[in-house]
Amino acid sequence: MTEVKMTVNGKAASGNVEGRTLLVQFLREDMGLTGTHVGCDTSQCGACVVHVNGEAVKSCTMLAVEAQGAEVSTIEGQAAPDGTLNTIQQAFQDHHGLQCGFCTPGMVMSAAALLKDNPKPTESDVRHYLDGNICRCTGYHNIVKAIMAASGQDVSAIAGE
Amino acid sequence: MYNFDVEMPSTIADAVTALARDEAQPLSGGQTLIPTLKARLAAPSVLVSLHGIAEMKGVSAQDGTVTIGGATTHATVAGEVADAYPALASLAGRIGDPAVRNRGTIGGSVANNDPSACYPAGVLASNGTVVTNTREIAADDYFLGMFETALEEGEIVTAVKFKIPEAAHYEKHLQPASRFPLVAVFVAKFADGVRVAVTGASENGVFRWTEAETALSADFSVEAVAGLKADGSSMISDLHGSGAYRAHLVGVMTKRAVAAINA
Incomplete structure (x- = not known):
């Protein structure tokens, strides 16, 4: 077992992990942060996307020990402490960007990474960026619409359900 | 996954030493290796992470050659090679998806030599050179077959050089x-x-x-x-x-x- 220490959503986090412990296992099972989901476990679906040192990664395809000393952000750190949703989360609610909600944590974290690098993406930019995030309910239209709205752009012309 | 130890060297020399351990295998971005381990298609007892080796990261371009450190991610190549060699940056920027590109590395891709990977085509077409901890291998001599390369046991891809075409x-x-x-x-x-x-x-x-x-x-x-x-x-x-x-x-x-x- 190896002791890992990292910062998760601004708070110090530590634990003893095996070499094979995935970052997502550490977050869910050791930290109790079950908002990060495991969908496919084969790095296809993106439900497990978190930020490590500001970059979106699939936490099912990274070892916990590789996050030694890193700053990790998860879906639990997105809303304000009083529960007020952040801009992206609120846009998902306003534009019906989720149905069952399983993919939503990864979608929100990917959207946050996109908007950090590209604050005014085109619809095509958003669709391309979501290449690694699979949703089986919405057909993506309202997710794209929500992300465009979160970027402060007029979405009235974008098709939605 | 079967369990394994993880070593986190910070220099190429320390990584080479660690790879001398029994059943050791290098771990770069892990975007292929970790799924492979989950499927129990490989069972190393030690993974030697190359992620913390600063001398294996980064991009430089001079005299018609782009040199990319082996532990450089696809996302970094997509961003930093765009001026010097746009077609290569475009290749890197279309591998997998954004989260995969933030972890996956050029060295990992070239060492694995998946028959459907993108980088081997870029290296071979660019008359590139694979640089390891012991030697330099011309691309024409490096890719030997499906998942096969000229790499010896314990040899690490420390950089890849590309000749910039017209x-x-x-x-x-x-x-x-x-x-x-x-x-x-x-x-x-x-x-x-x-x-x-x-x-x-x-x-x-x-x-x-x-x-x-x-x-x-x-x-x-x-x-x-x-x-x-x-x-x-x-x-x-x-x-x-x-x-x-x-x-x-x-x-x-x-x-x-x-x-x-x-x-």
């Missing part, structure tokens, strides 16, 4: 489920000739389509390759496409790449 383009036809190329072609036009590398098609991994190279070196036009047919007899046949279909795609992707360069 013009180049990477054209890929996606296999929509895996997001790997079903077939992709990298065409690089140099002053002394054209190189055409094909990935995703052959059972022997990445290869140079020499007939197309000869034709394009004489006449760099779509018409020059329009009548050529790649040999499909040793191409991958699976549920996504037959060998004959892949051979056809080799021609189509080559023509599209040439058209894009000439546009």
Whole structure:
């Protein structure tokens, strides 16, 4: 077992992990942060996307020990402490960007990474960026619409359900 | 996954030492290796992470050559090589998806030599050189077959060098489920000739389509390759496409790449 220490959503986090412990296992099972989901476990679906040192990664395809000393952000750190949703989360609610909600944590974290690098993406930019995030309910239209709205752009012309 | 130890060296020398341990294997971005371990297709007792080795990260361009550290991510290459070698940056920026590109590395891709990976086509078409902790290997001598390279046990890809062509383009036809190329072609036009590398098609991994190279070196036009047919007899046949279909795609992707360069 190896002791890992990292910062998760601004708070110090530590634990003893095996070499094979995935970052997502550490977050869910050791930290109790079950908002990060495991969908496919084969790095296809993106439900497990978190930020490590500001970059979106699939936490099912990274070892916990590789996050030694890193700053990790998860879906639990997105809303304000009083529960007020952040801009992206609120846009998902306003534009019906989720149905069952399983993919939503990864979608929100990917959207946050996109908007950090590209604050005014085109619809095509958003669709391309979501290449690694699979949703089986919405057909993506309202997710794209929500992300465009979160970027402060007029979405009235974008098709939605 | 079976359990393993993880070593986190900070220098190439320490990584080489760690790799001398019994059943040790290097871990770069892990975007292929970790799924492989989950499927229990590999069972190393020690993984030596190359992620913390600063001397293996970064990009530099001078004298017509781009040098990329082995532990450099696809995302970094997509961003930092865009001016020096845009076709290579475009290749890197279309591997997998954004989260995969933030972890996956050029060294990992080149060391693994997946028959459908993107980077091997870029390295081979660019007449590149694979730099290891012990030597430099020309791309033509490096890629030996499906998942096979000239790397010896314990040898690490520390950098990859690319000769910058006059013009180049990477054209890929996606296999929509895996997001790997079903077939992709990298065409690089140099002053002394054209190189055409094909990935995703052959059972022997990445290869140079020499007939197309000869034709394009004489006449760099779509018409020059329009009548050529790649040999499909040793191409991958699976549920996504037959060998004959892949051979056809080799021609189509080559023509599209040439058209894009000439546009």
